Amino acid sequence: MSNSFKSKALRIELFKDCAKIYKFGLRHWKMVCLAAVCMAIYTSLTGIQLALVKPVIDKLITEKSVTSTNDSMVLDGPPEMSAEQKQSYNTWIEKTKSSIEEIDLVKRARSYIDRTTDSFTSIGILAALLAPFIFLSFYGQRYFSNYVIWGITRDIRNSVCEHLLPQPLSFFESKKSGDLISRITNDITTTQGAINILFSHVLLQPMKLSFGLGLSFYFSWKLTLISFSLFPLITLPVLFFGKKVKRHGKSSLKFLADLTDILREMFSGIRIVKAYNMEKQEIEEIHCINQRFFKKRIKASMARATSNGMTEFIYSLGLALVVILGGYVVSTGKVTAGELGGFITAMGFMVFRSIKQLTKSYNSLQDSLSGSSRVFEILDHVVANKRIDGTEELKSLDNYIRFNKVSFGYSNKEVLKEINFEIKKGSVVGIVGHSGSGKSTILNLILRFYLPTKGTVEIDDKDIMSFKLKSLRDHIALVTQQTFLFNRSIEDNIRYGCTDSSDCKVEEAAKAADIHDFIISLPDGYKTIVGEMGGKLSGGQRQRIAIARAFIKNTPILVLDEATSSLDSKSEQAVQKTLNSLMKGKTTLVVAHRLSTIKNCDKIMVIKDGMITEEGTHEELYHADGEYSMLYKIQKEIDITTK
Numbered sequence: 324m325s326n327s328f329k330s331k332a333l334r335i336e337l338f339k340d341c342a343k344i345y346k347f348g349l350r351h352w353k354m355v356c357l358a359a360v361c362m363a364i365y366t367s368l369t370g371i372q373l374a375l376v377k378p379v380i381d382k383l384i385t386e387k388s389v390t391s392t393n394d395s396m397v398l399d400g401p402p403e404m405s406a407e408q409k410q411s412y413n414t415w416i417e418k419t420k421s422s423i424e425e426i427d428l429v430k431r432a433r434s435y436i437d438r439t440t441d442s443f444t445s446i447g448i449l450a451a452l453l454a455p456f457i458f459l460s461f462y463g464q465r466y467f468s469n470y471v472i473w474g475i476t477r478d479i480r481n482s483v484c485e486h487l488l489p490q491p492l493s494f495f496e497s498k499k500s501g502d503l504i505s506r507i508t509n510d511i512t513t514t515q516g517a518i519n520i521l522f523s524h525v526l527l528q529p530m531k532l533s534f535g536l537g538l539s540f541y542f543s544w545k546l547t548l549i550s551f552s553l554f555p556l557i558t559l560p561v562l563f564f565g566k567k568v569k570r571h572g573k574s575s576l577k578f579l580a581d582l583t584d585i586l587r588e589m590f591s592g593i594r595i596v597k598a599y600n601m602e603k604q605e606i607e608e609i610h611c612i613n614q615r616f617f618k619k620r621i622k623a624s625m626a627r628a629t630s631n632g633m634t635e636f637i638y639s640l641g642l643a644l645v646v647i648l649g650g651y652v653v654s655t656g657k658v659t660a661g662e663l664g665g666f667i668t669a670m671g672f673m674v675f676r677s678i679k680q681l682t683k684s685y686n687s688l689q690d691s692l693s694g695s696s697r698v699f700e701i702l703d704h705v706v707a708n709k710r711i712d713g714t715e716e717l718k719s720l721d722n723y724i725r726f727n728k729v730s731f732g733y734s735n736k737e738v739l740k741e742i743n744f745e746i747k748k749g750s751v752v753g754i755v756g757h758s759g760s761g762k763s764t765i766l767n768l769i770l771r772f773y774l775p776t777k778g779t780v781e782i783d784d785k786d787i788m789s790f791k792l793k794s795l796r797d798h799i800a801l802v803t804q805q806t807f808l809f810n811r812s813i814e815d816n817i818r819y820g821c822t823d824s825s826d827c828k829v830e831e832a833a834k835a836a837d838i839h840d841f842i843i844s845l846p847d848g849y850k851t852i853v854g855e856m857g858g859k860l861s862g863g864q865r866q867r868i869a870i871a872r873a874f875i876k877n878t879p880i881l882v883l884d885e886a887t888s889s890l891d892s893k894s895e896q897a898v899q900k901t902l903n904s905l906m907k908g909k910t911t912l913v914v915a916h917r918l919s920t921i922k923n924c925d926k927i928m929v930i931k932d933g934m935i936t937e938e939g940t941h942e943e944l945y946h947a948d949g950e951y952s953m954l955y956k957i958q959k960e961i962d963i964t965t966k
Contacts (some may be wrong), residue, residue: 725781
């Protein structure tokens with residue numbers, strides 16, 4: 324790929340990212356307009372203050388009002404002009420100046436300026452009168468622009484979260500959680516730099532530049548035209564180094580995402596880290612990624628420093644050139660000292676400074692957009708893969724849940740192969756099989772975590788795809804092997820999903836799950852914070868809180884995914900008793916590793932290689948001497964040996 328093509332692609336990407344950020348700004352258009360008005364007022368008043376330099380210098384030199392000598396300023400024209408051409412050129416200049424000065428508005432402005440600057444006192448009073456308005460306009464533009472900047476940052480972060488959470492489970496399984504966290508935190512924080520530039524500097528600096536150029540032309544249009552030759556030189560290093568800044572910035576954010584992911588894993592698995600004495604190796608890995616992040620940031624900083632340094636160099640040379648040329652024209656009497664002072668002030672404090680700030684902002688924009696590119700990758704991906712939801716409300720389960728020739732696969736691997744079965748309302752069905760046989764996949768299809776590649780999952784003759792997803796999941800309670808509790812209070816974890824449940828309902832659910840007595844024995848009772856992943860509680864206590872969560876939801880369909888396999892025998896028996904209470908009157912699907920927990924199921928299905936190989940009650944399957952019988956006998960021998 325040629326460099327010119329790459330450069331064009333980068334410019335297109337930059338404009339697209341800027342357009343997306345501006346689109347978020349449309350929500351705050353009123354504040355943007357107010358900020359722009361305040362910026363215009365602030366710039367105008369600041370320019371008027373700078374314009375007072377001219378009469379002050381003139382009065383210091385002459386001690387009286389000095390009439391502008393702009394009338395005597397003529398251009399000699401290019402040296403290749405003949406004497407006749409130069410005369411014609413100067414005549415045209417004089418006529419143009421005379422025409423401008425004859426404009427009524429210009430006459431009134433000149434007359435007003437002369438009256439208000441006829442003494443040091445009047446100049447000082449004018450400067451003092453401007454001061455409070457400058458303060459108010461400056462405060463206003465900062466307040467409104469920051470309101471917009473932080474508002475857009477909030478909206479982008481909210482939008483990313485709103486787009487991420489509805490994603491199918493397969494999306495999260497294919498992504499690193501640390502990378503997703505980094506995009507919501509680090510990358511959006513980086514993007515805020517771009518928002519600041521686009522809704523602050525991009526509005527303010529062009530205003531300052533325009534007003535500064537107007538003042539410069541007012542003081543000495545000849546010197547202003549000469550200064551124009553320096554503008555391209557200031558922008559060249561910016562365009563050259565800006566691409567490097569963005570490239571290195573984007574790479575550094577990837578390393579930062581890796582660092583976030585490693586830290587998340589390390590803290591989540593801190594017991595394993597310590598148990599296997601891996602602290603040193605984990606620290607070394609963090610050092611390694613941190614060093615790569617450091618190198619990329621240094622390269623980006625070097626590119627920015629080189630670009631900004633070149634801008635400062637050209638700015639200093641330009642200022643020196645203006646002073647030299649200005650001194651020359653003053654010595655020839657073509658401009659007054661006041662006009663030269665006003666010109667240098669306007670050019671230095673408004674024009675060159677604005678150009679310098681814009682060039683620096685361009686580099687900062689490139690760096691900041693490296694974060695926005697990663698953020699918008701998420702938003703664009705989500706929009707392109709938006710899940711189609713059903714339209715009907717699931718009101719009740721009247722007859723059965725049915726799998727009709729259902730197949731499912733991923734990554735070119737078929738997990739389920741045209742399976743057919745039916746779960747009658749109010750019955751309890753157990754599913755057993757070796758690891759990887761497809762047991763949990765069946766549960767995931769009922770909850771629509773995954774979608775079948777072939778066939779349909781039905782409730783009362785209707786494909787569950789026809790139901791609204793929220794409506795479907797409102798009818799299903801899930802208890803899993805890996806009990807997840809949020810780092811919140813016990814009562815918040817119990818009422819999770821039913822946030823409007825009363826304290827009385829929470830207590831009833833806890834009593835039904837046989838965890839109430841333990842909770843009230845704690846110093847803070849139901850207000851007790853359980854810690855990250857419920858780390859302050861035992862496995863059995865966590866499982867009972869999860870069961871209480873299912874009790875309070877009180878759904879007609881119950882899904883148990885190896886809900887007791889992580890517990891010891893004593894805890895398992897106690898929790899199983901609680902589960903039996905939970906299953907009463909519910910249509911229940913149980914995936915079990917320990918076959919003793921499903922002996923009393925109405926029906927048991929054996930899954931092998933993605934197919935149902937056996938089906939029946941415990942007694943029927945046990946005496947059939949098939950796969951189930953073999954698994955049950957092996958587990959029974961293991962249980963006897965371990966006692």
